[in-house]
Amino acid sequence: MIDTILTIGSHSSLQILHGAKKEGFKTVQITPKNRVNFYNQFPFMDTVIGYDNEDEAVNKINEYENNGVLIPHGSLVEYIGSERVKRIKTKIFGNRNLFEWEANQKKKMSLLKYANIPIPEQFENPEDVDRMVIVKLPGAKGGKGYFIAKNKAQLKEGLKKLLDSKMINNIDEVIIQEYVIGVPMYFQFFYSPIMNRLEITGIDIRYETNIDGLRRLPADINVDPTFVVVGNIPAVARESLLPKVYDYGLSFVNTVREYVPPGMIGPFCLESVAKDSGEIVVFEFSGRIVAGTNLYIYGSPYSWLYWDEPMSVGRRIAREIKLALNMNKLDKILT
16 A cells, blocks of 8 residues: 655655645655755654665665655656666656656657657757757756857867766767757646646746856856756746647657657656747756756645645645545556
């Protein structure tokens, strides 16, 4: 009998377990030992378990194989490792088959392309680059190692630095994308297989260093921008943009169902740029809860419209599990 929700101590674990407790579940935090004191201070955490290494973390997770559900977030694969995640026997909320797609930038962009969602032009060969581009590394690194190149020469120089620093083993690991000028907006969604409903749960903007800090400096100071995410800022979209974004979300759900069975389950994010023409270009997706949802622990302007009560994405996940339990449909949401 499922009665416990657990997660890894990082990213969005606070709202995940806070929401789980609100929905009546027991809560377990599995975290590096140096974070145990921090997480123990929160009254909604029933059990905080420290681990010394990633193999031990997997063993701790597997102790809840019979009565627990693990909620994945951006730190799970990035910190525990994709091979270890494959050894997790405890049921995972969402589609664990999507992890492999999300860890590979090229496969990730192919899903968006299959969904007929507008994406930036992508360059396979550095020699073909004829405009400003951004280079992205694989995995959920929070923007670490990303860089902008204004031309082919800067691109080659930046790629050489990544190779020399061992951040990548070869250039096939990165994605080279046209840099789209506009306002970044990260559209958060939740797809419910139980209710057969797609919900817009919030919007955020990533606060990145040092690209955001450069705005405060005189224009003549020459510093290369970096894109390491250190926080999130709330946003509300012009309402006329929402129908288009919602259609993107529906198309993405249908595409994941076709290419990555059993399909999209729970939270995901379409990371986008809104252009002055009104066009919205999606440059990436996250196939699970994103840290930007931490802004809305008491609910977002959009979640209130669906639920008329405080509904964080963490609580929305727990609500979906509770609905599935009551309807005997856990197989629809767990993998």
